Amino acid sequence: MAALLGRRFGMAAAALIALAALGSAASGTASKSSFVKSTVKAHDVVIFSKSYCPYCRRAKAVFKELELKKEPYVVELDQREDGWEIQDALSDMVGRRTVPQVFVHGKHLGGSDDTVEAYESGKLAKLLNIDVKEDL
Amino acid sequence: MARKMLKDEEVEVAVTDGGSYDYDLFVIGAGSGGVRGSRTSASFGAKVAICELPFHPISSDWQGGHGGTCVIRGCVPKKILVYGSSFRGEFEDAKNFGWEINGDINFNWKRLLENKTQEIVRLNGVYQRILGNSGVTMIEGAGSLVDAHTVEVTKPDGSKQRYTAKHILIATGSRAQRVNIPGxxxxxxxxxxxxxxxxxxxxxxxxxxxxxxxxxxxxxxxxxxxxxxxxxxxxxxxxxxxxxxxxxxxxxxxxxxxxxxxxxxxxxxxxxxxxxxxxxxxxxxxxxxxxxxGRTPNSQRLNLEAAGVEVDNIGAIKVDDYSRTSVPNIWAVGDVTNRINLTPVALMEATCFSKTVFGGQPTKPDYRDVPCAVFSIPPLSVVGLSEQQALEEAKSDVLVYTSSFNPMKNSISKRQEKTVMKLVVDSETDKVLGASMCGPDAPEIIQGMAVALKCGATKATFDSTVGIHPSAAEEFVTMRTLTRRVSPSSKPKTNL
The missing domain is CATH 3.50.50.60 (FAD/NAD(P)-binding domain)
Known part of the structure; x- marks a missing residue:
């Protein structure tokens, strides 16, 4: 693209357009990053997921078990046009590209295994201020 | 004169001195199956010829090479590229192990390509030498059937020559297929x-x-x-x-x-x-x-109908348990039969063919517990039954043991990538039905597991085996806690 424009408008114009494209890509990631941050802030539990992913289903099942008053806010990345960009932004933030990524009260809990582990250890219930009735 | 004749069910075994035929065995295709079949048959005293297309890294109707898909344009070059590709992750992981890599790390694709090509050219030569040393006559060109005992070879210059043989082995493999879409x-x-x-x-x-x-x-x-x-x-x-x-x-x-x-x-x-x-x-x-x-069997240009050799709806040659086609003296092994399309399976089928036809030992290939690997990064390797297959076959509950852990190396490199291992066990017999692993070195580890499964190892045998520490492999002998017990009646219907 830049090469084609270079032939028509000279290299300076092509360079400017290439820089603009880079800028928009960078700002795209930045805007997705702010989307992730604002989403995480706005909800008690946020799951960044993909609808077909068995690991994501497993993480969602954990929260079903907890019978929360308010269901987790789920962002299905594969059902959004900007899913890849959100995933890139998430990757920059948490250092992992995989899904699910779970946030509780604005803090990153982790992936599927981390969520199950936190549930089984009772840590998740504590984070969500849920009374866990011990089976006597 | 026939050296030995015997019957086992429907299998007739014979080694002849050629009689009225040019050869005891004519093999079409010098890939893994064809080379093994011809060498082993020759070692039993058969007079053998094999035809193969001229060497080229990319196959076509007129290009192939000794060693076949696996050696020239399959497993071997693929694994070389996997090795080359794996270094990126190694460089990333090296930092936390104290390696400071200053300056750019540049990847030179052309150099890897050159070295890969050199290696497959070398192996093509090795296969030709192996055949020559085994006393197998090598003929360059494309083979097709004229009748049940005659093969016509079209040479690279277009000339044709006919050869007769008591037995014919077809081992022409498969080729990559293209999707029929615009462009x-x-x-x-x-x-x-x-x-x-x-x-x-x-x-x-x-x-x-x-x-x-x-x-x-x-x-x-x-x-x-x-x-x-x-x-x-x-x-x-x-x-x-x-x-x-x-x-x-x-x-x-x-x-x-x-x-x-x-x-x-x-x-x-x-x-x-x-x-x-x-x-x-x-x-x-x-x-x-x-x-x-996917791949499609290379059967179209063999003129199979001339001899009455039957194929299925995708063009795979139909064979019985001994790799015999619908024509009693024509046999087929490897991908062209579309059974289990793996190099070691073609080798097994070809060895069994030689024993059956020329060795006086009718032998069926054994497809139980065939291990395989997917050389993704990190790789996946499996042997035996998957959980889904075990439930299909099970008469009793299936016990599933899994282990998911961060490999020791990752705890330092900080790579977020878990290794997962799995054992599928028959609850009634305690027999291990399947083992799978996704993680570094999985194929090397699963090859050992394949021996254990072939020996009929039980979960108790695994549990009583001492592990090698520290290693990922030891997880297979320390999985004490049952992950889940699944009953055949509760089999999940998956459409993944």
Missing amino acids: KELAITSDEALSLEELPKRAVILGGGYIAVEFASIWKGMGAHVDLFYRKELPLRGFDDEMRTVVASNLEGRGIRLHPGTNLSELSKTADGIKVVTDKGEEIIADVVLFAT
Whole structure:
């Protein structure tokens, strides 16, 4: 693209357009990053997921078990046009590209295994201020 | 004069001195199965000839080479590229182990390609030497049947010559197939992918099988942007669903973009590359589009009908348990029969063929507990039954043991990638029905597991085996806690 424009408008114009494209890509990631941050802030539990992913289903099942008053806010990345960009932004933030990524009260809990582990250890219930009735 | 004749069920065994035939055995195709079949038959005293096309890294109707797909344009060059690609991860992991790599690390695709080609040329020569040393006559050209005892070979110069044989073995393998969509000629197959002049910066791969997954890993490791499209929800249909999930997660974790439930509908050439349109209306620009949607048996040009050899609806040659076709003296092994399309299986089938026909020991190939590997990064390897297959076959409950852990190396490198191991056990007999692993060195570890399964090892045997510490492999003998007990009646109907 830049090469084609270079032939028509000279290299300076092509360079400017290439820089603009880079800028928009960078700002795209930045805007997705702010989307992730604002989403995480706005909800008690946020799951960044993909609808077909068995690991994501497993993480969602954990929260079903907890019978929360308010269901987790789920962002299905594969059902959004900007899913890849959100995933890139998430990757920059948490250092992992995989899904699910779970946030509780604005803090990153982790992936599927981390969520199950936190549930089984009772840590998740504590984070969500849920009374866990011990089976006597 | 016949040295030995015997019957085992319907199998007639004979070694002749040629009698009225030019050869005891004529083999069409010098790939893994053909070379093994001819060598082993010759060692039993048979007079053997084999025909093969002239060598070329990319196969065609008139190009092939000794060693076949596996050696020239399959497993061997693929594994070389996997090795080359794996260094990216190693460089990333090295930092936390104290290695400071100053300056740029540049990848020279041309050098790797050159060295890969040198190696397959060397191996092509090795296979020719092996055949020569075994006393097998090598004929260059394309073989086809004239009748049940005659093969016509079309030489590279177009001349034709006929040879007669008491037995004929067809071992012509398979070839990559292309998807019939507009612009399909712009795509490449695995043949070309192993010999690309330029390394792609943007690659689109269509297919969810092992070839698709392996090339996604290879190109990503070499720095390309990779989009992988497949029809199902998960890649690697036919493998254990849980392990498929692990592979998908690892691919995504390494930065490969997965597009499940998506097909390609059109390719077109643009100034910026190949425009790829999906059946969901998405558009992507790529430097390379790889079709990795399966392989088809090489049976079309063999003139099989002239001898009455039957094929199935995809062109695979129909054979019985001993690899005998519908014509009693014509046999077939390897991918052309579309049984289990793996090099070691073709070797097994060819060895059994030779024992049956020339060794006086009628032998059926044993397809139980055949191990295999997908050389993704990290690799997946399995042996025996998947959880789903075990439930299909089980009369009693199936016990599933799994272990998911961060490999020791990752705890220092900080790579977020778990190794997952799994054992599937029959609750009634305690027999281990299947073992699978996704993680570094999985194929090396599973090969040992395959021996254990072949010996009928029980879970108790595994539990009583002392582990090697510290290693990932020891997890297989320390899985004490049952993950789940599944009853055949509660079998989940998956359509992943």
